Amino acid sequence: MYETLRQHIEKTVSLSEEEFAFVQGHFSIKKYKKHQFIIQEGELVNYSYFILSGLTKLVHNDASGKSHIVSFAMEDWWESDFYAYLTQTRATLSLECIEDTEVLCISLANYRKLCADLQKVEAFFLEKAHFGNIAAQRRILSLLTSNAKERYAQLLKQYPTLVQRVPKSLLAAYLGVSRETLSRFAR
Amino acid sequence: MYETLRQHIEKTVSLSEEEFAFVQGHFSIKKYKKHQFIIQEGELVNYSYFILSGLTKLVHNDASGKSHIVSFAMEDWWESDFYAYLTQTRATLSLECIEDTEVLCISLANYRKLCADLQKVEAFFLEKAHFGNIAAQRRILSLLTSNAKERYAQLLKQYPTLVQRVPKSLLAAYLGVSRETLSRFAR
DNA sequence: CGCGCGATTGAGTAATTTCAAATCTAGTGG
DNA sequence: CCACTAGATTTGAAATTACTCAATCGCGCG
Numbered sequence: 001m002y003e004t005l006r007q008h009i010e011k012t013v014s015l016s017e018e019e020f021a022f023v024q025g026h027f028s029i030k031k032y033k034k035h036q037f038i039i040q041e042g043e044l045v046n047y048s049y050f051i052l053s054g055l056t057k058l059v060h061n062d063a064s065g066k067s068h069i070v071s072f073a074m075e076d077w078w079e080s081d082f083y084a085y086l087t088q089t090r091a092t093l094s095l096e097c098i099e100d101t102e103v104l105c106i107s108l109a110n111y112r113k114l115c116a117d118l119q120k121v122e123a124f125f126l127e128k129a130h131f132g133n134i135a136a137q138r139r140i141l142s143l144l145t146s147n148a149k150e151r152y153a154q155l156l157k158q159y160p161t162l163v164q165r166v167p168k169s170l171l172a173a174y175l176g177v178s179r180e181t182l183s184r185f186a187r
Numbered sequence: 188m189y190e191t192l193r194q195h196i197e198k199t200v201s202l203s204e205e206e207f208a209f210v211q212g213h214f215s216i217k218k219y220k221k222h223q224f225i226i227q228e229g230e231l232v233n234y235s236y237f238i239l240s241g242l243t244k245l246v247h248n249d250a251s252g253k254s255h256i257v258s259f260a261m262e263d264w265w266e267s268d269f270y271a272y273l274t275q276t277r278a279t280l281s282l283e284c285i286e287d288t289e290v291l292c293i294s295l296a297n298y299r300k301l302c303a304d305l306q307k308v309e310a311f312f313l314e315k316a317h318f319g320n321i322a323a324q325r326r327i328l329s330l331l332t333s334n335a336k337e338r339y340a341q342l343l344k345q346y347p348t349l350v351q352r353v354p355k356s357l358l359a360a361y362l363g364v365s366r367e368t369l370s371r372f373a374r
Numbered sequence: 375c376g377c378g379c380g381a382t383t384g385a386g387t388a389a390t391t392t393c394a395a396a397t398c399t400a401g402t403g404g
Numbered sequence: 405c406c407a408c409t410a411g412a413t414t415t416g417a418a419a420t421t422a423c424t425c426a427a428t429c430g431c432g433c434g
Contacts, residue, residue, distance in 0.1 A: 122313060370381060
């Protein structure tokens with residue numbers, strides 16, 4: 001379990017045994033079943049999550065009752081309602097399991113401590129954050145430049161395994177299209 | 188000029204005189220006129236930019252010749268084609284001045300050195316990156332949940348000063364709407 | 375005065391949504 | 405193994421939203 005985290009971090013920075021033991025001490029493990037909520041809208045967000053196995057969706061429910069998917073997260077991804085987490089306010093997003101999911105949790109206090117005490121880890125998170133931004137920018141561009149059909153094609157190309165694992169109705173909520181429209185050109 | 192940067196950084200972390208002098212040494216100043224390109228698509232991206240004054244747009248030109256605006260940046264914002272910058276590849280975006288613009292530039296080498304040598308600054312950039320991600324996520328949600336009219340209203344509410352300074356045609360390219368459509372419900 | 379650029383308006387067209395109904399599928403209990 | 409049900413997907417048709425193309429307007433500046 002923790003070995004997964006180690007390999008993930010060591011793709012960016014290398015850690016000695018002692019260093020990784022120190023890192024590990026800041027996390028705890030939790031397991032969730034399919035359909036369970038990891039983060040519930042309206043509640044405080046105590047953790048940021050590293051996904052060991054499984055698949056989740058980060059969801060926003062709008063006023064008219066529709067759900068929109070901010071992001072999917074699977075193995076080796078970090079996820080949370082980061083605004084609520086970092087500012088210690090109530091979640092406006094919910095994080096729900098699409099499959100049984102196993103995560104490593106880190107509290108904000110531990111996150112701060114870990115970054116302060118071990119600069120390599122801070123550098124690692126900075127790198128992650130940079131590329132997270134780049135990915136978000138790509139998604140924005142996709143929404144700006146492409147119609148529904150093209151966006152679906154791009155998603156297929158970029159995350160082929162994800163598309164396999166997620167029902168089409170959820171892909172539609174991620175792409176910003178109605179299920180019906182997606183259905184009309186998927187396959 | 189550098190005082191602006193100092194105040195900006197000190198909103199997040201405090202720096203001694205010596206520390207800030209050290210930070211400052213990693214930047215240089217450049218000035219651009221309205222309509223000039225800071226980053227040109229297809230070229231290498233040598234710098235990340237902190238905007239002292241002025242206003243810029245980060246633009247993607249699609250195959251059919253249309254321009255889409257990834258982001259505007261004004262005073263106190265950081266901007267670049269971060270993918271090209273961080274990976275030292277050619278720009279797929281261009282950064283253009285909407286007004287005369289004064290920037291502080293930092294090369295990737297200097298950025299790495301600065302972060303490595305002064306952890307407070309790395310912490311600062313990590314914080315910036317986190318909130319940049321959150322802002323991008325908000326934009327994605329706006330595109331997913333709202334139609335053109337609502338998105339325009341949200342933009343007005345969130346960045347009223349920006350809307351004043353930018354021609355409507357550019358706002359349209361940012362919102363992902365045609366100029367004509369924007370014109371039909373702006374005011 | 376007249377040019378040029380940005381903004382507006384109109385009309386027809388294309389893309390997407392909505393609502394409703396039909397179909398398919400996987401999992402459950404008998 | 406089969407029948408049944410709930411959920412997911414597909415299909416159809418009408419309504420809506422936004423786009424495109426073209427023409428016009430308005431205004432600042434040389």
